[in-house]
Amino acid sequence: MTPILFYGVPSGCSFGSIVALEWLGAPYRLCRVRMPEDVSGPGYRRLNPVGETPTLLTAEGAALSESMAILNHLGARAIDAGLGFPQRSPGFDRLNQMLGFLNTSFFGAFSPLWYALEHAVDGAARQALVDYGRAAVARAHADLERMLGDGPWLLGGHRTLADAYFVGIARWTGYHAVVDRADYPGLQRLYQRLEADPAVAFAHAVEAGRPAGGGPGFQGEVGLDEALALAAAPAG
Known part of the structure; x- marks a missing residue:
């Protein structure tokens, strides 16, 4: 599946993960999560028991939370681009x-x-x-x-x-x-x-709810209910 980043508004630290995904250029989608309304709801807490953003629904259908974990997950896929580095280096x-x-x-x-x-x-x-x-x-x-x-x-x-x-x-x-x-x-x-970076400008536009084109990897936004249904669906 196409990875989905659940990002928090207003002004969530998930902003950095949006920028990272834009720099990476691989396919991804975004899901807007209001704080505190949505993160404290039972649907989102089933995905992330801590009730915080960001959460990344990976290509394998696994839910990954915490910015450091998400950035390291992306970094392993961004070594050739110089955004990350091989382990033990x-x-x-x-x-x-x-x-x-x-x-x-x-x-x-x-x-x-x-x-x-x-x-x-x-x-x-x-x-x-x-x-x-x-x-x-x-x-x-x-x-x-x-x-x-x-x-x-x-x-x-x-x-x-x-x-x-x-x-x-x-x-x-x-x-x-x-x-x-x-x-x-x-x-x-x-x-x-x-x-001044286009990826940062894109992330600002996304948070503000303004039309945002994004780079070649951005596949659009998905509603929270649909994204949570995808997260609950069996893998395979």
């Missing part, structure tokens, strides 16, 4: 190290801000979450700026799946009005380079 280790940082320290820095936004937290408790989140986001940016160094991409001379994941998270600084990316010139250059 230095590039593979460096990619996983960077994805690990992005998935824990960089993504995690925004968690207090998301919690304050999405839950009924007021007064001193809300301010404490916001202050902690702002400090964590600033620290994560400073660390990533040092890791980037003078390279044009996160792993050096060419883009990888780490860059796709980065741009989906980095845009949250605007969503939460935290840090000025201009204070991190290397990250600012990287972010601007990625924002």
Whole structure:
């Protein structure tokens, strides 16, 4: 079957997986999942018990969740394109190290801000979450700026799946009005380079519900009910 990526709106970290699929160019479809309405429903939780996005329904009909797992799954198919690396190679280790940082320290820095936004937290408790989140986001940016160094991409001379994941998270600084990316010139250059990429423009259009052509691999969107029925169908 054609793989289906279940992506979350608004502003889900699944954005990076859409970019990665566009870069890969292999056939895929998309399924829009509203947060929190759809992810908390029983149909989606049967597919992903954690109730989060993204989830990838693979060509074999298996449901794969967590961005790192999905990106590594795609990376194994993107070695010739330079987006991923063979296992047991230095590039593979460096990619996983960077994805690990992005998935824990960089993504995690925004968690207090998301919690304050999405839950009924007021007064001193809300301010404490916001202050902690702002400090964590600033620290994560400073660390990533040092890791980037003078390279044009996160792993050096060419883009990888780490860059796709980065741009989906980095845009949250605007969503939460935290840090000025201009204070991190290397990250600012990287972010601007990625924002000019057609795959990133496509992902923005998809999230916004605007008409989006996509690359040669994009086979259109499928409704949630239909996608969940396909996920429940026996393989074969």
